[in-house]
Structures are given as C-alpha cells and as structure tokens.
Amino acid sequence: MAGKKIAVVGGGFGGVAAARTARAMLGLEHDVLLIDRNKRTYLCGSFPLLIIGEREASKVSRSLGSLAKRGVRHVQTEVEAIDTDARTVRSSEGTLDYDFLVLAPGAAYDWDAVPGASEAYSFYDLASARRLRRKLATFRKGRVLIAISSVPYKCPPAPFEAAMTLEWDFQRRGVRSDIDMHVFTPEPMPLAVAGPDAGARLTRDMERRGIQVHTGAGVTEVATDGRQAAFSDGQSLDADLVITIPTHRAPELMEEAGLLGPSGWVHVTPETLEADRPGIYAIGDVNNVPMANGRGLPKAGVFASSEGETVGHNIAAAILGEEPRRFSGVGHCFVAYGGTKGGMIRGEFLAGGKPNVTFQPPSARGYRAKERFERDWRRFRV
Ligand SMILES: Cc1cc2nc3c(=O)[nH]c(=O)nc-3n(C[C@H](O)[C@H](O)[C@H](O)COP(=O)(O)OP(=O)(O)OC[C@H]3O[C@@H](n4cnc5c(N)ncnc54)[C@H](O)[C@@H]3O)c2cc1C
Incomplete structure (x- = not known):
C-alpha cells in the first residue's frame, strides 16, 4: 500500500x-x-x-x-x-x-474585544498567568473581580475554580478578611452547561466562602488602569485587582x-x-x-x-x-476547590433531549484524581 x-x-x-x-x-x-x-x-x-x-x-x-x-x-x-x-x-x-x-x-484570544482588558490581569495563557502570579505574591488587601467577557470560553468551571483557589490561598496567608471577592458571568448561573442543580450547588459553595457571584453580567469594559470594570447588566465596580477571561474566537x-x-x-x-x-x-x-x-x-x-x-x-x-x-x-472535567479538594462534572454531553450531566461534590479523593491526571498528562499517558 x-x-x-x-x-x-x-x-x-x-x-x-x-x-x-x-x-x-x-x-x-x-x-x-x-x-x-x-x-x-x-x-x-x-x-x-x-x-x-x-x-x-x-x-x-x-x-x-x-x-x-x-x-x-x-x-x-x-x-x-x-x-x-x-x-x-x-x-x-x-x-x-x-x-x-x-x-x-x-x-484564539481577542484581548481587544473588551476595551481596557489588556490593563487588567488574566490566567488564560502562560504569560498572563505568570504576570498574575507576580501580582498576587504581594497582594494582601482590597477587592478582587474575576470577570468573564462572553461565552463560549475554555473550561466552563475554570473562573470559579480560580476564585476558590485564590480564596483558599488568601485564607492560608491570613489575609482573607481584608479581601472582598466577586465573580461575574454573562450566563444565568455558574456552570450552566451542567444544569441548574450544579449551578445552584456551585453558587452556594462560593457564597459560603464569601465569594459573591453575579450572573447575567459579562464584563464589557475595564477602565482606570485596570482598577474599574463595567458589566453588561449596567453595574460598574472599582477594584484593586481585575482578572478577566478573554473573548475567544x-x-x-x-x-x-x-x-x-x-x-x-x-x-x-x-x-x-x-x-x-x-x-x-x-x-x-x-x-x-x-x-x-x-x-x-x-x-x-x-x-x-x-x-x-x-x-x-x-x-x-x-x-x-x-x-x-x-x-x-x-466525558468529565475536574473542578478544583482550592488546593486540597476537587469536584467533577461528568456525563453524556451529546445525549438526546438534553445533556445528561451530573456534578460530583468536592472531596480530597477528587483532588488526588486531578493530581494523577496532571502526572499522566506530562508523560503522554492521556
Ligand atoms: C485556565 C484554563 C483551565 C482549563 N482547565 C481545564 C480542565 O481542568 N479540564 C479540561 O478538560 N480542560 C481545561 N481547559 C481547556 C483546555 O486547555 C482546552 O480545551 C484544550 O487545551 C483544547 O485543546 P486543543 O487541542 O483544541 O487546543 P490547544 O490545547 O489550545 O492547542 C492548540 C495548539 O495549536 C498550536 N497552534 C495554533 N495555531 C497554530 C499555527 N498557526 N501554527 C502552528 N501551531 C499553531 C498552538 O501552539 C497550540 O499548541 C482549561 C483551559 C484554561 C485556559
């Protein structure tokens, strides 16, 4: 042949x-x-x-x-x-x-789709994640916004994971009480893809950690050198750290x-x-x-x-x-809850009628499964 x-x-x-x-x-x-x-x-x-x-x-x-x-x-x-x-x-x-x-x-990311977003921070590629890491190393007080611009974006749980991971880090560094945290999504609930039960569960878990979840509010503009953000629901908020999820194309x-x-x-x-x-x-x-x-x-x-x-x-x-x-x-996707626990969304996403997807609550076992996945990925086993 x-x-x-x-x-x-x-x-x-x-x-x-x-x-x-x-x-x-x-x-x-x-x-x-x-x-x-x-x-x-x-x-x-x-x-x-x-x-x-x-x-x-x-x-x-x-x-x-x-x-x-x-x-x-x-x-x-x-x-x-x-x-x-x-x-x-x-x-x-x-x-x-x-x-x-x-x-x-x-x-590809369209960083210009949200005017001023290049003045803000992100973690959606290596360069932006490294820059944010440097900023966070000395960040001890103020207001943090994690703001999604539009759907679709990669990995629906990632902005919420990032919020809970930051919250966990602020706790262990003893600065949590001085930091006010908010997540903004244009969708009607977090993780809309996994259905209303998963959305309600994730919202509750975030609010228990003192993270305010704003739905129906995509970020439309970042101003004042990255210290103010405006949203599609008409809100505008001052902040000390604005982290955006870029528009994907x-x-x-x-x-x-x-x-x-x-x-x-x-x-x-x-x-x-x-x-x-x-x-x-x-x-x-x-x-x-x-x-x-x-x-x-x-x-x-x-x-x-x-x-x-x-x-x-x-x-x-x-x-x-x-x-x-x-x-x-x-398929399935991990949802890290800080640095010790992980949940998972899994199911048949192409099922007839509607996606048949469930949310598996966070556990230490779930986090260990994520760590195992990272090791397997590095060795090309997945
Ligand atoms: C913060 C974050 C967290 C995430 N968490 C998860 C998670 O927990 N679980 C999960 O399943 N997914 C997660 N994702 C999503 C996942 O990373 C992507 O869905 C996945 O990488 C898509 O794979 P891909 O092969 O389509 O493209 P990519 O992985 O983006 O690969 C595309 C490749 O094409 C190359 N390329 C592009 N254009 C050209 C060109 N013109 N010439 C040469 N090379 C080119 C690029 O260099 C790149 O290496 C996450 C994403 C982000 C940003």
Whole structure:
C-alpha cells in the first residue's frame, strides 16, 4: 500500500491524541506529522494553581519533540495558510501536501474585544498567568473581580475554580478578611452547561466562602488602569485587582481557509468531526459540536482529546479498510476547590433531549484524581 501523509495542525490536547492514535494503528510507511509553533505545550488546567505558586511551569508542560519516541514527527513552525483545494499546508518552513488533515489549532484570544482588558490581569495563557502570579505574591488587601467577557470560553468551571483557589490561598496567608471577592458571568448561573442543580450547588459553595457571584453580567469594559470594570447588566465596580477571561474566537487561519460555519467556529459532523471538505477533520476548541440544548459542547481538553482519538482512529481505519468509530461526547472535567479538594462534572454531553450531566461534590479523593491526571498528562499517558 502506498504510504499516506497525515498532517496534524496543533500539538495541544486534540492534536497529540489524533497523531498518537493514528500512529499506533499504522505501519511506518505512513507519515504522521504534528505541526506546532511551540516546542512545549502547557496544561492550562493547572494555571489556577500556578498563579498561587502551587505549580511551576516546567512541571505543567510537555515536550512535543519527545513524541518522536512514539513515531510522531514534530515540526516546530507557524502554519500560515491552508489550501483545501490544493491539499497543502503552507508554513514558515515551506509547503507540504497531505492526504488527511487534522485541524487542532485551538481557540484564539481577542484581548481587544473588551476595551481596557489588556490593563487588567488574566490566567488564560502562560504569560498572563505568570504576570498574575507576580501580582498576587504581594497582594494582601482590597477587592478582587474575576470577570468573564462572553461565552463560549475554555473550561466552563475554570473562573470559579480560580476564585476558590485564590480564596483558599488568601485564607492560608491570613489575609482573607481584608479581601472582598466577586465573580461575574454573562450566563444565568455558574456552570450552566451542567444544569441548574450544579449551578445552584456551585453558587452556594462560593457564597459560603464569601465569594459573591453575579450572573447575567459579562464584563464589557475595564477602565482606570485596570482598577474599574463595567458589566453588561449596567453595574460598574472599582477594584484593586481585575482578572478577566478573554473573548475567544476561531484563529484567523481557519477563516482565511473558508472553514468557519455560522457559529463562528469550524463546522463539523458531530459523529465523525469531519469538516465540510473531504479528508479534513477539525477537533477540540476550534470546532462547534452542538449539544441537544443548542449550545456547543464545552471547550475542554477532555473533549479535544477524545475527539482526537476518534479522528486518529478513523483516519487509520480509512487507510486500513476498517470500521470507523463515532464520537460519543462522554466525558468529565475536574473542578478544583482550592488546593486540597476537587469536584467533577461528568456525563453524556451529546445525549438526546438534553445533556445528561451530573456534578460530583468536592472531596480530597477528587483532588488526588486531578493530581494523577496532571502526572499522566506530562508523560503522554492521556
Ligand atoms: C485556565 C484554563 C483551565 C482549563 N482547565 C481545564 C480542565 O481542568 N479540564 C479540561 O478538560 N480542560 C481545561 N481547559 C481547556 C483546555 O486547555 C482546552 O480545551 C484544550 O487545551 C483544547 O485543546 P486543543 O487541542 O483544541 O487546543 P490547544 O490545547 O489550545 O492547542 C492548540 C495548539 O495549536 C498550536 N497552534 C495554533 N495555531 C497554530 C499555527 N498557526 N501554527 C502552528 N501551531 C499553531 C498552538 O501552539 C497550540 O499548541 C482549561 C483551559 C484554561 C485556559
């Protein structure tokens, strides 16, 4: 059989899973190439712990070059254009052709969508998380706002996790009574994706910790050098530390390739994650997989990874003449409650009628499961 070329754009959760799965099924006459602009990728789920000094960047990252041991070739380069008619990917290293293309470039952040947000803080990428960590090291009193701009954003529980993790840190540092904490979300409840019971539970848990939850209020502007925030419900609040969750968009590269659907994300067939062009798949944060309630499947590593496994399998199956798999939408996501306890949302997100998702309350066991996951991720076991 003539060798096939499988190109994967993006070496995050989704791209690595797709490349590894296809590689494990195929003989070496087939080429599996993983293209990413970076040498290492970072486990964003550990950033709430990184900002309080409980994790180091080196311990929450993995080297894409080490995938060579598993037969996946990593090329470190910026993908500049994709030509779906000519079936080529152009990068700073030249142009390469492909038989199968997996698009996994994640979501891009539009920091300018909320005027003034660049004066505020964030923890949604490594650079912003490091800057916030430096600020928090000397932060001892005042008002903290954690403010979501719009949906969808990566990992629906992350802003609430970050609030409870900061609260836990302020307690252990003995400064909690001098700090007033607020979280703002544009949604009608925290974790709307997990349904009203989970939303009510999380709100209660936050309020018990003295964290005020404001719903129906996305941040629309940050002013006064990052010391004041305005919200979509008309409120405006002064603060000593404003932390925003940026507006997420599909990378421009996808728009230029003409791959975006009406949702603003790459349109795919939910069961197979195929884009509207032959031989092209889009997985992870860059796509929109609609759930029965009309919302998109949450942008989370757990789904990027299982989508990658499905697509990696199906590409290899197409080459080998085997049966394809269907993407199930079954998954779970940790919700850290500070540095000792963790809860979990789990279920069938693509169930008919509405997502069948439950919230597992926080426990020390749940936190240990999160720590285990971090270790497995670093070693490419997940
Ligand atoms: C603070 C935070 C906490 C989170 N917590 C969790 C959690 O607890 N559980 C969970 O499941 N998910 C969590 N997530 C979400 C999770 O990180 C993402 O959903 C996941 O990383 C998406 O995977 P992906 O493969 O689609 O994209 P990404 O992981 O974003 O990877 C995309 C890759 O593509 C590369 N790339 C993009 N464009 C180009 C280009 N033009 N050329 C070359 N390379 C390119 C990038 O360098 C990047 O490495 C969290 C996210 C954040 C920000």
